Amino acid sequence: MLSPLATFVCSAAVSSCYVGSIYLLPSTRTRHSPPASPDPLHDVAASAPAASPPRDRNHPSVIKARLLAVTLASLSSCAAVPSILTHSQPRLYPSYRDALPRATALLGLALPATTPDLARLVLCPLGLTASLFLGSLYVAYLDGDLPGQRGASTCEDWKRKFDGCKGVRNYVAAPLTEELTFRSCILAISALGGWSVPRLVFLSPLWFGLAHVHHARETYIALGRTRRALLIATAQSLFQLAYTTLFGWYASFLFLRTGSIIPPFLAHAFCNAMGVPPLGWALRVWPEKKLAIIASYSLGIATFVYNFNRWTEPALFGLTPRGRWGWL
Numbered sequence: 001m002l003s004p005l006a007t008f009v010c011s012a013a014v015s016s017c018y019v020g021s022i023y024l025l026p027s028t029r030t031r032h033s034p035p036a037s038p039d040p041l042h043d044v045a046a047s048a049p050a051a052s053p054p055r056d057r058n059h060p061s062v063i064k065a066r067l068l069a070v071t072l073a074s075l076s077s078c079a080a081v082p083s084i085l086t087h088s089q090p091r092l093y094p095s096y097r098d099a100l101p102r103a104t105a106l107l108g109l110a111l112p113a114t115t116p117d118l119a120r121l122v123l124c125p126l127g128l129t130a131s132l133f134l135g136s137l138y139v140a141y142l143d144g145d146l147p148g149q150r151g152a153s154t155c156e157d158w159k160r161k162f163d164g165c166k167g168v169r170n171y172v173a174a175p176l177t178e179e180l181t182f183r184s185c186i187l188a189i190s191a192l193g194g195w196s197v198p199r200l201v202f203l204s205p206l207w208f209g210l211a212h213v214h215h216a217r218e219t220y221i222a223l224g225r226t227r228r229a230l231l232i233a234t235a236q237s238l239f240q241l242a243y244t245t246l247f248g249w250y251a252s253f254l255f256l257r258t259g260s261i262i263p264p265f266l267a268h269a270f271c272n273a274m275g276v277p278p279l280g281w282a283l284r285v286w287p288e289k290k291l292a293i294i295a296s297y298s299l300g301i302a303t304f305v306y307n308f309n310r311w312t313e314p315a316l317f318g319l320t321p322r323g324r325w326g327w328l
Contacts, residue, residue: 014077015182021072021073031055074180081188085192106187139296197256205244
């Protein structure tokens with residue numbers, strides 16, 4: 001078993017490796033235009049040699065470089081777990097090869113034995129996640145944003161949303177690498193440290209939340225390094241910390257119940273696609289639909305709560321559970 005200090009150090013190393021990879025190379029870093037001088041006669045920026053053109057986190061070259069960096073970081077972290085196993089339990093796992101099967105299970109990378117079990121592993125947790133967004137889906141219907149609702153134009157809108165570098169980042173690469181790092185690796189390390197299930201669910205996602213704080217720096221610089229920029233960056237960072245930690249609780253629950261990284265990854269991608277539920281905006285835009293909007297949100301929450309355990313039952317996925325949990 002890992003000591004508390006070793007558990008903390010390994011978890012911190014995994015998190016730092018992921019976030020640090022984003023800033024490690026010049027190609028992964030953003031560039032912003034220097035703020036203009038208030039005195040045009042002493043505009044240093046104007047008299048300085050021409051700098052490289054600015055580029056933010058959505059620039060295609062930045063996206064590609066960062067995707068490569070975080071992919072390598074997450075794969076390296078996964079590859080380190082068997083070594084941690086051999087260190088923490090040398091009698092059971094004397095070599096890296098001996099530790100591989102157990103590490104694969106701990107990381108949630110093992111697939112169900114049958115196709116029906118795999119289908120349920122995909123559909124049941126994803127349906128549970130979608131039920132929570134029933135209100136948002138109804139609002140999207142009112143706005144004509146569901147696929148095919150406005151014919152070819154809506155399909156083109158969705159194609160543009162999911163196509164290209166941003167689509168790959170937002171809905172495939174970022175959810176997958178983040179879940180591999182902050183769910184698979186962090187939970188595996190924490191379990192090897194002897195953490196209880198409540199600690200695994202509620203404390204381990206703090207690493208995931210803290211890993212998003214670095215966005216505050218980019219926001220602060222992009223908005224001009226002013227006092228107002230600092231306030232906006234801080235507010236956004238605190239909201240993101242709360243939101244990602246809350247999602248982390250849910251994703252950790254899915255991981256522990258299903259023993260697989262697939263449900264947390266699909267939930268992550270779906271949440272990225274839906275965004276924050278626009279309840280306040282919807283009530284302002286469609287006041288005549290107020291009752292229907294509130295009812296759809298309420299029904300979605302009720303469905304989510306009612307099926308929270310039913311649609312994540314380990315037996316659905318061919319697992320022999322330990323108590324309520326399909327993992328460990």
